[in-house]
Amino acid sequence: FARKTLTTAITGASLALLAVQVQAAQTVNLGHTLSDSSHYSVGADAFKETLERLSDGEFEVVEHTAGALGGERALIEGLQIGTVDVVITSTGPLGNFVPETYVLDLPFLFEDYDQARCVLDSDLGQDLLDKMSDHDIVGLAWSENGFRHMTNSQRAVKTPADAEGLKVRTMENKVHMEAFEQMGVHPTPMAFPEVFTALQQGTVDGQENPITVIVATKFWEVQDHLSLTGHVYSPAAILGSPILLDGLSDEERGWFIEAARASAEATREEVSRLEREGIELLRENGMTVETEIDKAPFQEAVQPAYEIYTEQYGSEMLERVRASS
Numbered sequence: 001f002a003r004k005t006l007t008t009a010i011t012g013a014s015l016a017l018l019a020v021q022v023q024a025a026q027t028v029n030l031g032h033t034l035s036d037s038s039h040y041s042v043g044a045d046a047f048k049e050t051l052e053r054l055s056d057g058e059f060e061v062v063e064h065t066a067g068a069l070g071g072e073r074a075l076i077e078g079l080q081i082g083t084v085d086v087v088i089t090s091t092g093p094l095g096n097f098v099p100e101t102y103v104l105d106l107p108f109l110f111e112d113y114d115q116a117r118c119v120l121d122s123d124l125g126q127d128l129l130d131k132m133s134d135h136d137i138v139g140l141a142w143s144e145n146g147f148r149h150m151t152n153s154q155r156a157v158k159t160p161a162d163a164e165g166l167k168v169r170t171m172e173n174k175v176h177m178e179a180f181e182q183m184g185v186h187p188t189p190m191a192f193p194e195v196f197t198a199l200q201q202g203t204v205d206g207q208e209n210p211i212t213v214i215v216a217t218k219f220w221e222v223q224d225h226l227s228l229t230g231h232v233y234s235p236a237a238i239l240g241s242p243i244l245l246d247g248l249s250d251e252e253r254g255w256f257i258e259a260a261r262a263s264a265e266a267t268r269e270e271v272s273r274l275e276r277e278g279i280e281l282l283r284e285n286g287m288t289v290e291t292e293i294d295k296a297p298f299q300e301a302v303q304p305a306y307e308i309y310t311e312q313y314g315s316e317m318l319e320r321v322r323a324s325s
């Protein structure tokens with residue numbers, strides 16, 4: 001009888017210890033829309049490794065990939081209500097929440113990766129991250145998606161005239177939609193998790209995304225033609241929920257920012273690698289790739305998008321981007 005009591009007591013004590021250990025690590029749910037092999041997952045892994053190391057296990061990051069927690073708009077809403085803690089997202093739907101970021105979505109704003117990264121790493125980039133707190137979002141760091149290119153199932157596209165009349169899925173972003181209207185394509189906004197099926201079923205003819213996303217999503221299975229239009233740079237943002245972050249100490253918040261910066265760096269490296277190696281991979285998987293695209297006619301076609309943007313949002317942000325470039 002005594003032994004049984006002792007055993008019960010020990011079991012009770014170990015359970016209590018276990019409970020303390022389980023409580024000790026606070027789960028941080030991180031969400032994004034891309035596959036486990038994507039540049040976002042490379043960044044998510046770096047975030048997890050860095051935060052868990054800096055916090056010595058106080059936080060445990062759980063990654064929810066491939067849109068398991070919804071598309072990017074839903075993920076950002078999730079941050080505001082606290083159903084997700086950290087999100088890696090393109091700026092696609094972000095302007096709906098933080099209109100100041102729309103400037104980054106203007107077509108042909110940046111010429112190359114160096115310029116885009118330099119602007120996002122400048123004071124302007126930090127100001128945009130800070131602005132997000134007015135909208136119940138904590139801007140942690142700028143990461144990267146990449147320069148976007150057009151794909152479709154119908155024909156080789158070399159000029160805006162070739163693209164005319166195509167039904168193209170765009171992000172839920174009015175600056176992008178306006179630009180595509182001007183180009184003569186029919187923009188169809190849609191959340192990313194629905195895109196593969198929409199292409200497969202022919203609801204839309206094409207889509208546009210960086211090499212990174214085309215590779216990670218195996219779009220070659222549903223798209224034959226890729227044109228390296230590079231029509232817009234697509235930043236990614238690493239965002240946090242104020243519901244979690246506002247309750248943390250400065251030191252803890254600092255760990256999140258450092259983890260987000262490590263994540264962005266790892267992602268940018270992966271984007272650069274895929275820029276070097278991805279096109280060959282797409283060709284091997286059967287896509288025809290138009291590499292020699294004259295960008296001038298595309299640039300000209302989307303020009304009115306700039307006037308429409310400045311009419312609505314003024315030219316201050318645009319001038320600041322140009323001054324930081």
Ligand code: EAX
Pocket residue numbers: 033034072089090092145171191192208209210213234
């Ligand atoms: O952020 O929606 C899109 O096309 C994005 O590029 C994708 O979700 C990665």
